[in-house]
Amino acid sequence: MDRNQKVSICIVGAGSRGRSYSNYSTDFPDEVHVVGVAEPRDFYRNDLVEKYAIPPENVFNSWQELAAHDGRVADAVIIATPDQKHTAAALALIDKGYHVLLEKPMAPTREECERIVAAARAKKILFGVCHVMRYTQYTQKLKQLLDDGLIGEIVSIQHLEPVGFSHQAHSYVRGQWSNEKESSCMLLAKSCHDMDWLRYIVGSKIAKVSSFGHLRHFTAANKPQGASERCVDCPVEPDCPYSAIKIYLDLVKKGHTGWPVDIITPDTTVAGVQAAIKTGPYGRCVYACNNDVVDHQVVGMEFENGASGAFTMTAFCEGSGRKTRIFGTKGELYGDGKIIDHYDFLGKKHALIDASKVGGSIVSGHGGGDYGLMKKFIEAVATNDQSAILSGPVESLETHTSVFAAEEARKTGRVVAL
Ligand SMILES: NC(=O)c1ccc[n+]([C@@H]2O[C@H](COP(=O)([O-])OP(=O)(O)OC[C@H]3O[C@@H](n4cnc5c(N)ncnc54)[C@H](O)[C@@H]3O)[C@@H](O)[C@H]2O)c1
Incomplete structure (x- = not known):
């Protein structure tokens, strides 16, 4: 593509990481624009649709829907789905001819990693893994x-x-x-x-x-005597450094609504966090988890x-x-x-x-690595040059x-x- 043309991207998995990378287009609108999203959770999908004015025809409930769509909606996809959902998404979207920036780890097994790499090389797409460090x-x-x-x-x-x-x-x-x-x-x-x-x-x-x-x-063997299954009603909570009340509720009470608070609930008010730790997975005793x-x-x-x-x-x-x-x-x-x-x-x-x-100055997460990576990936797509990406x-x-x-x-x- 023409070096002066803006690169278009579709975010696949608009959770914590997908949203972080999408922020690059807000700060560097001349380089890249977010034109599509594939995300099953309504709140997170709609958030990106609104933020980037994504047209309805480019909004999908999953990577499967995106892959089934005729043609491509963007130059590249950023795949930021959960670890176990990388392989199938990457293989399908590489097959569609998208350039791919894939979150780490590439896949949970060596065999799956090999399949992804073989597909990327066979299709001659530009490919990077988010080794932000x-x-x-x-x-x-x-x-x-x-x-x-x-x-x-x-x-x-x-x-x-x-x-x-x-x-x-x-x-x-x-x-x-x-x-x-x-x-x-x-x-x-x-x-x-x-x-x-x-x-x-x-x-x-x-x-x-x-x-x-x-x-x-x-482990269960280290659970203090008398501890409850949840921090909110635990008699030994005051002595526990791992208490969900200390990790989330105390933070939100001080006005901190970013990570890790925003991971446990989209409602980052004190009431929202209280509800999340009362019933959700992040309120469980650390000695009674799976x-x-x-x-x-x-x-x-x-x-x-x-x-x-x-x-x-x-x-x-x-x-x-x-x-x-x-x-x-x-x-x-x-x-x-x-x-x-x-x-x-x-x-x-x-x-x-x-x-x-x-x-x-440092402008993004991971010591500037998130934006450093995005800059190089966008440059690779704009110039059709894989060598811009530091880990092929x-x-x-x-x-x-x-x-x-x-x-x-x-x-x-x-x-x-x-
Ligand atoms: N590079 C880094 O430093 C770094 C840091 C944290 C996490 N990660 C990796 O990034 C990936 C995402 O992690 P996260 O913290 O953003 O998790 P997350 O749960 O916040 O986001 C994942 C998103 O994928 C969505 N999703 C699930 N199934 C989908 C499907 N079929 N199609 C499209 N989207 C789907 C989920 O609804 C969710 O919104 C993971 O692989 C994780 O290991 C990388």
């Missing part, structure tokens, strides 16, 4: 410093994902990623970003993995270039940005998502680099494969070679 200013600065040889050769890397106690309770105990069968394992649901990011930063394929971790705390995903996991890895890596994800912390230490032959880097601390062996000195300020189908399949291998390693207690 690659697209932040911080990551780009870090990558540039490493590629410029600032710390010599990378020998090892240590990476921490401090999920946080309340985020874990919200998403991975009470929420939609709490049960492996209903969504996917924790490493795929949450940390496929990190495995992908580590491969990108080290600049080499992951060759071997080992992994340990399990569901340590959020959860089975791990609450802590480590992955050890060796890269093809010989570098070693150690990754830790844990629920049991305050919850903040990822922290990374990179050890090189000439120096060391420590980064927290904003500031990079460089220690140079020759000069024996530290230097601080504020990566959050490089090239302008083949590399996305490779990093998803490293996740499946690590999960196999955790479950079998073996080192798994890729």
Whole structure:
């Protein structure tokens, strides 16, 4: 298409992520416009219809309806349906010839990921996976410093994902990623970003993995004596840091109506949140949920270039940005998502680099990664150039494969070679 033409997109799954990406068109209306939506929930579908004045002929109740529609309604689709609903939607919409930006994880199994990648390549559409961490200013600065040889050769890397106690309770105990069968394992649901990011930063394929971790705390055996099934009538609620009253109601009472409050109900008033935690899934006791995903996991890895890596994800912390230490032959880097601390062996000195300020201010979620990704995907579609997308189908399949291998390693207690 003509580089000066606006790219048109259809949002498939207008929940939290679909809406976040659609906001890009509000902030950058010259680059992209939302012309269609496919979403079963009336409130969320109508919200986008109203916001972007989507014509009735481009409004669908599901991706199935969109796929059954004659022809295409947009240049590209953003598929942000729940994890288990990626494969069929992606295959059908790739087959229609849409360019596709697919939320991570691509799919819950390796075989499904392979089918999606094969279809995207066969159809020669532009394809990206929402590995937003690659697209932040911080990551780009870090990558540039490493590629410029600032710390010599990378020998090892240590990476921490401090999920946080309340985020874990919200998403991975009470929420939609709490049960492996209903969504996917924790490493795929949450940390496929990190495995992908580590491969990108080290600049080499992951060759071997080992992994340990399990569901340590959020189980019936740890339910305090006398605790109720729901926080609203629980006698031990005041002593529970995971209480839904503390995580949602206290927040909305302070005027906070964004994440995670807006996830549990579209009615983000105090009364709406009270009703949601009284009857909905997010008001359940964290020791009485249908959860089975791990609450802590480590992955050890060796890269093809010989570098070693150690990754830790844990629920049991305050919850903040990822922290990374990179050890090189000439120096060391420590980064927290904003500031990079460089220690140079020759000069024996530290230097601080504020990566959050490089090239302008952060304007979107995930440290600017949401908009960074959208910018590159839109550029790829506008110029018909897959290379604008930092993780194409083949590399996305490779990093998803490293996740499946690590999960196999955790479950079998073996080192798994890729
Ligand atoms: N990139 C990231 O950092 C990141 C962060 C969070 C979630 N995610 C991923 O994004 C995806 C969506 O997550 P979310 O938090 O927005 O969930 P969500 O539940 O808020 O949104 C999913 C939407 O898909 C809709 N949907 C269900 N069936 C559909 C169908 N047949 N056709 C069209 N739409 C349908 C649902 O009604 C819902 O509105 C998941 O795969 C999740 O793992 C990615």
